[in-house]
Each structure stands twice: as structure tokens, then as C-alpha cells.
Amino acid sequence: MSLYLYNYSKVLKKNFMLVIVASFLLPLTFFIWAGVPFFIIGSTVAEFTSNLVIIHLCIALSGGFLFSLFFVPINLQVAKNIAEIKQCSV
16 A cells, blocks of 8 residues: 555656646536536436436436546556556556
């Protein structure tokens, strides 16, 4: 676990622009990654099923997926660093 924390801190210190871009884009695109799951995906899934558990699960998964897209560049840098340390492929 400390290996991952060390690499995340190393990547965030080295590529501080990624942090700035992600923190700037998250509030600007709030209605995309928060509104799309509730209004579009939620209503689409509700047309197919009336089970509230499935509807809420789809909303949560799609919201989490859209939110995590902002952090893909940071996670890829960490994956490359750990792959170099462990000498395996990304």
C-alpha cells in the first residue's frame, strides 16, 4: 500500500498540471457526470425495469464511471511507474 501512496504522491508532485486540470474541470462539468446518470441513465433503466435497486445501482455505477474518467491520466502514470518498479507490463 505504501508503494502506491508513494507513487501517487510522486506523480502528483511531478505532474501538478494534471491536478489543476482535473480540479478545474470537475466543477465545470458537474452536470455531465452527475446529471447524465440521474436523468438519462436513470430514466432509461426505469423504462426497462421497475426495481429500484437496479435503477439506483445503474445510476451509481455510471456516475462513478463518469467521475473516474477525470483521473485516468493520473492513474495511468502511477500504473507505468509501478510497472517499471515491478518489471512487468502495464
